[in-house]
Amino acid sequence: MAEFLGATVAIAPNDPEHLGFLQAAAAGRFVLQRCAECARLRYPIGNACPFCTALEWEWAEVSGKGTIYSYEAVMHPIHPSFRDQVPYAIVLVELDEQRGVPTEHDGLRVLSMLVDANDRPESLERVAIGLRVEVGFTPLGDGLALPRFHLSEEAPEHTPWSLGG
Amino acid sequence: MPGLKDKYAIVGIGMTEFSRNSGRTTRALGVEAVRAAMVDAGLGAGEVDGMLSYHGNDSTASPTIAGDLGIRLNFYMDCSGGGSSIEALIGIAMGVIEAGMCSTVAIFRAMNGFTEARIGGTGRQRPVFTGTSLEAGIHGMNSAAQSFAPSFMRHMFEYGTTSEQVAHVKMAHSHHASNNPRAYYKQRISVEDVLNSRWITKPLHLLDCCVETDNGVAIIVTSADRARNLRQRPAWIMGVAGRVNKEQPGGYHWSRGPISRVAGVYGAPIVFGQAGIGPQDVDVTGSYDAFTFTTMLQLEAYGFCKEGEGGDYVSSGIIELGGARPNNTSGGHLCEGYTHGIGHIVENVRQLRGLADDYCPNWAAGEHSYDYTEGGCRQVKDAEITMNLGWAMPATGSALIMHN
Ligand SMILES: [Zn+2]
Numbered sequence: 001m002a003e004f005l006g007a008t009v010a011i012a013p014n015d016p017e018h019l020g021f022l023q024a025a026a027a028g029r030f031v032l033q034r035c036a037e038c039a040r041l042r043y044p045i046g047n048a049c050p051f052c053t054a055l056e057w058e059w060a061e062v063s064g065k066g067t068i069y070s071y072e073a074v075m076h077p078i079h080p081s082f083r084d085q086v087p088y089a090i091v092l093v094e095l096d097e098q099r100g101v102p103t104e105h106d107g108l109r110v111l112s113m114l115v116d117a118n119d120r121p122e123s124l125e126r127v128a129i130g131l132r133v134e135v136g137f138t139p140l141g142d143g144l145a146l147p148r149f150h151l152s153e154e155a156p157e158h159t160p161w162s163l164g165g
Numbered sequence: 166m167p168g169l170k171d172k173y174a175i176v177g178i179g180m181t182e183f184s185r186n187s188g189r190t191t192r193a194l195g196v197e198a199v200r201a202a203m204v205d206a207g208l209g210a211g212e213v214d215g216m217l218s219y220h221g222n223d224s225t226a227s228p229t230i231a232g233d234l235g236i237r238l239n240f241y242m243d244c245s246g247g248g249s250s251i252e253a254l255i256g257i258a259m260g261v262i263e264a265g266m267c268s269t270v271a272i273f274r275a276m277n278g279f280t281e282a283r284i285g286g287t288g289r290q291r292p293v294f295t296g297t298s299l300e301a302g303i304h305g306m307n308s309a310a311q312s313f314a315p316s317f318m319r320h321m322f323e324y325g326t327t328s329e330q331v332a333h334v335k336m337a338h339s340h341h342a343s344n345n346p347r348a349y350y351k352q353r354i355s356v357e358d359v360l361n362s363r364w365i366t367k368p369l370h371l372l373d374c375c376v377e378t379d380n381g382v383a384i385i386v387t388s389a390d391r392a393r394n395l396r397q398r399p400a401w402i403m404g405v406a407g408r409v410n411k412e413q414p415g416g417y418h419w420s421r422g423p424i425s426r427v428a429g430v431y432g433a434p435i436v437f438g439q440a441g442i443g444p445q446d447v448d449v450t451g452s453y454d455a456f457t458f459t460t461m462l463q464l465e466a467y468g469f470c471k472e473g474e475g476g477d478y479v480s481s482g483i484i485e486l487g488g489a490r491p492n493n494t495s496g497g498h499l500c501e502g503y504t505h506g507i508g509h510i511v512e513n514v515r516q517l518r519g520l521a522d523d524y525c526p527n528w529a530a531g532e533h534s535y536d537y538t539e540g541g542c543r544q545v546k547d548a549e550i551t552m553n554l555g556w557a558m559p560a561t562g563s564a565l566i567m568h569n
Binding site: 044050 | 412426
């Protein structure tokens with residue numbers, strides 16, 4: 001049984017989408033659903049294409065690179081698994097693929113705890129909107145892994161902004 | 166169904182006390198609230214024949230509440246939902262009466278929001294990550310505050326909005342609550358108090374977050390012909406928008422559009438179009454205050470200020486009693502108590518009646534001092550049009566406009 005932070009990771013037998021996503025990550029591949037009709041990528045996982053309603057899709061590997069679009073710094077944990085993780089940042093990453101689609105305000109957005117080189121919560125002093133990030137893979141056991149993002153070596157996309165304090 | 170303006174009204178309101186230790190079932194809370202609304206309206210058990218409720222598997226269903234009160238129903242529906250449900254249900258009540266399915270509908274929300282089902286979670290849930298929690302929960306996003314915070318952070322980034330500006334929402338609502346004998350938190354809170362309270366998840370302090378309480382609240386909706394013959398001055402429904410959504414693939418509000426632009430942008434043309442008015446005509450707002458900034462984002466979305474200028478709007482004094490357009494004169498979810506929005510409807514009905522139950526000795530006779538200092542009045546002078554702005558999350562909202 002897969003586990004993460006003391007919690008069970010349970011993929012239902014009727015949920016091949018999440019299974020495929022986490023199995024690909026265990027093989028070091030960050031994949032998204034790509035519509036078989038209009039070829040647009042989508043995230044989060046869904047059962048139809050939100051751009052053309054087509055049901056058919058396939059996995060497509062993407063670069064796993066993106067920019068922090070927004071974030072928060074969790075100080076007070078609710079879920080028991082995160083009690084020894086605080087403080088930690090959750091980042092909303094806008095991936096490099098499909099930016100500005102279907103409108104200038106859209107893109108492929110992925111949530112992640114921002115982690116450091118040791119796969120532990122990154123220091124809050126280092127998180128900011130505009131910073132470049134890339135994906136890594138946290139093993140969950142049982143042939144599964146969780147894609148999570150860390151800061152990349154690339155220059156920021158724009159002047160970094162953070163709340164501070 | 167065009168043209169329902171002024172054909173329906175809210176004619177009864179009822180509330181239990183707001184507590185953190187009700188010691189009673191949601192059944193008992195719901196029965197007390199519905200009965201209070203019937204007594205308020207002057208309606209007997211034989212005159213209520215419809216019932217609606219909303220819940221998160223934490224309430225008691227309509228047939229049980231009605232049965233306890235000896236009400237035989239011609240229509241009922243209990244639906245899943247939290248914030249923004251009430252405005253939608255008022256629209257549904259109008260629709261089922263219009264369809265001839267029943268004539269007078271009680272709508273209630275009964276919840277032990279502190280002692281039983283806490284919205285923010287209790288940390289006692291069995292730790293399992295499965296299904297859609299593999300996209301958010303497993304990354305540490307497990308509460309309403311954690312889910313909404315990035316929307317506010319992005320607003321701060323794009324528009325320079327500050328914690329200090331939205332803290333004025335808590336300050337204003339706490340001042341209103343200090344004149345509400347029913348409010349759970351009556352103490353006046355300063356902007357500094359908010360900024361000095363501990364972080365929950367940056368950019369949200371403890372005092373940016375609403376209170377969790379146990380309570381039951383009910384309202385009664387009926388048609389114009391019946392409304393005119395009841396005990397109270399009707400609060401006439403001018404327009405309603407129910408559970409309007411933004412695009413949200415996967416059901417996640419952060420997945421599309423500018424994340425600090427909330428669903429109200431789609432609700433505004435619906436509700437203002439029905440009412441035939443604009444935001445400038447509204448005297449009192451009840452903008453859902455699950456958090457300080459949710460009030461601000463909705464006021465922007467419904468056009469009370471320009472997008473990005475919500476920080477200036479909420480810190481300008483406009484939303485305070487004595488200001489040009491007070492918001493949540495009861496103290497709202499931040500101070501009065503958490504009702505998933507129905508308490509905000511009740512408060513606006515009180516305002517339209519001129520019967521805010523404040524500390525004015527003869528408020529019940531409509532005599533108010535309009536002295537808004539602590540322990541005084543909370544009636545808005547000459548309130549004629551009110552608006553409720555319901556929130557479920559950034560991608561889901563509702564609205565209701567009423568007049569007296
Ligand atoms: Zn497609």
